[in-house]
Amino acid sequence: MALEDAKTQVDQAFTRDTLRGLSAENAFGGATSFLRRRYTKDLKGVQLAITGVPFDQAVTNRPGTRLGPRAVREASTLQPFDAPYGWDGFSPLEELDIVD
Numbered sequence: 001m002a003l004e005d006a007k008t009q010v011d012q013a014f015t016r017d018t019l020r021g022l023s024a025e026n027a028f029g030g031a032t033s034f035l036r037r038r039y040t041k042d043l044k045g046v047q048l049a050i051t052g053v054p055f056d057q058a059v060t061n062r063p064g065t066r067l068g069p070r071a072v073r074e075a076s077t078l079q080p081f082d083a084p085y086g087w088d089g090f091s092p093l094e095e096l097d098i099v100d
Helices: 002-007 065-076
Strands: none
Touching: none
């Protein structure tokens, strides 16, 4: 039973049931989606969609821009779950339907 529960707590980018809320997942493992939001191609009911286009053709002698979208997604997994301020304001992760 514990093993089955553990399987549902990883790769929230694929296994998440809802578009809202927070979930704890290790930053060093799993699929790297923006803020651990769900990957989807169906945008019905979505209020905010994050897209990243890895593209290296627009620059000369500076390869690596194709790695930008993945770097932004990786950095977003390191965000804390609690606000660093002493008040609770608008929480986009709780209020908006966000997908990657």
